Amino acid sequence: MRAEQADPRVLAAVRAVTTAERLSTDVMPLLDQVWTLLREQGVQTGHNVWMYHPANEAGEFAVEAGVEVFGDFTERGVVRRVTTPAGEVATAAHYGEYSEMGGAYTAIDSWCAENGRETAGVNWEVYGDWEDDPAKRRTDVYKLLRPHEH
Numbered sequence: 001m002r003a004e005q006a007d008p009r010v011l012a013a014v015r016a017v018t019t020a021e022r023l024s025t026d027v028m029p030l031l032d033q034v035w036t037l038l039r040e041q042g043v044q045t046g047h048n049v050w051m052y053h054p055a056n057e058a059g060e061f062a063v064e065a066g067v068e069v070f071g072d073f074t075e076r077g078v079v080r081r082v083t084t085p086a087g088e089v090a091t092a093a094h095y096g097e098y099s100e101m102g103g104a105y106t107a108i109d110s111w112c113a114e115n116g117r118e119t120a121g122v123n124w125e126v127y128g129d130w131e132d133d134p135a136k137r138r139t140d141v142y143k144l145l146r147p148h149e150h
Helices: 023-041 102-114
Strands: 002-006 010-018 044-052 061-070 080-083 087-095 119-127 138-145
Touching: 002 138, 010 023, 010 044, 023 044, 023 061, 061 080, 087 102, 102 138
Parallel strands: none
Antiparallel strands: 002 087, 010 061, 010 080, 044 061, 044 119, 087 138, 119 138
């Protein structure tokens, strides 16, 4: 767990509104649309990135399911150019099953509480290269921080 300055990542992404219960089933079809477009256009790509926005009272939140892109691509249909926020973030790396990422979020939240920092409401996950062994799967979790008051 550490704090660092994050540069924006350019994504080709699809935005949807979902809930924690529907997330895994809602997002994968969105990501399929992104990958189809990027392969058609021959775009140089990086990792899958899911960016989350604050939930409403009903527990629904907006998610942007995307892929890092290096270079231009042509937006089409629901696939749009999106960037992750720039600024100070609290971040932690998670190794293991995606369903067990809660520990990374807990570590970030604990660090924020211990250091008197508040999050700004946007967070994102950068999924590393696929590994058959779940223990080797890396996901980096980021939470944007509110500016530090001196």
